[in-house]
Amino acid sequence: SQTPQERQRKKAEEAKRLAALERKKQNADMLAEEEQQLQESTKAKAPPKKVTQAELVRRQEAQAEKEAKEAAAVTEEEPIHENLNRVMTDTEVAQNIEQAIAALDLGGDGADMHPEKRMKAAWTAFEEGRISQLRAENPSLRLSQIRQMLRKEWKKSPLNPMNK
Numbered sequence: 577s578q579t580p581q582e583r584q585r586k587k588a589e590e591a592k593r594l595a596a597l598e599r600k601k602q603n604a605d606m607l608a609e610e611e612q613q614l615q616e617s618t619k620a621k622a623p624p625k626k627v628t629q630a631e632l633v634r635r636q637e638a639q640a641e642k643e644a645k646e647a648a649a650v651t652e653e654e655p656i657h658e659n660l661n662r663v664m665t666d667t668e669v670a671q672n673i674e675q676a677i678a679a680l681d682l683g684g685d686g687a688d689m690h691p692e693k694r695m696k697a698a699w700t701a702f703e704e705g706r707i708s709q710l711r712a713e714n715p716s717l718r719l720s721q722i723r724q725m726l727r728k729e730w731k732k733s734p735l736n737p738m739n740k
Contacts, residue, residue: 691737702726702735 578586670676703726710722717725730736 694737698737
C-alpha cells in the first residue's frame with residue numbers, strides 16, 4: 577500500500593545510509609593504516625648516541641674555524657659605493673602641492689595637451705561674442721546662415737583651441 581514516491585524516497589534514504597556506512601569504514605581503515613605507519617616510524621628511530629668530550633672539542637674547533645673564515649670573507653668585500661638614488665643633480669624638490677604639480681608639469685611651456693576637451697566652452701564664448709556683430713552687419717540673413725558664417729570664422733580663429 578505504498579505509493580511509488582514513498583518507495584523511491586525510502587530507497588534514497590537507504591542509499592544514503594549505506595554510503596555513510598561505507599565512508600565510516602574507509603575512514604576507520606585509513607586511521608588504522610596511519611597509526612600503524614606512526615608506530616613503525618617510531619620503532620625504526622634509534623636513540624641518539626652519546627657525545628664524548630673529544631667530539632665536543634672537535635665541534636668547537638670546527639665552529640671557530642668557520643667563524644674565522646666568515647670574518648675573513650667579510651673584510652674582503654668591495655667598498656660600498658655611493659647611493660645614486662640620493663644624488664639630486666637635475667631634480668626638483670617640492671615642499672608643497674603647488675611645487676609638486678609644477679615639478680610634474682611635463683609641458684613646461686604651458687602647451688595644451690588636450691584642446692578638444694575645451695572646444696565646446698570656447699565655441700560658446702566665441703559664438704556669444706560674435707553672433708550679435710554678424711547680425712548687425714547682415715540683418716537680412718537667417719540665424720542658420722549666420723551660424724554657417726560663424727563656423728567658417730571659427731575654423732580660422734585664434735580662439736579655437738585646435739588652432740593653437
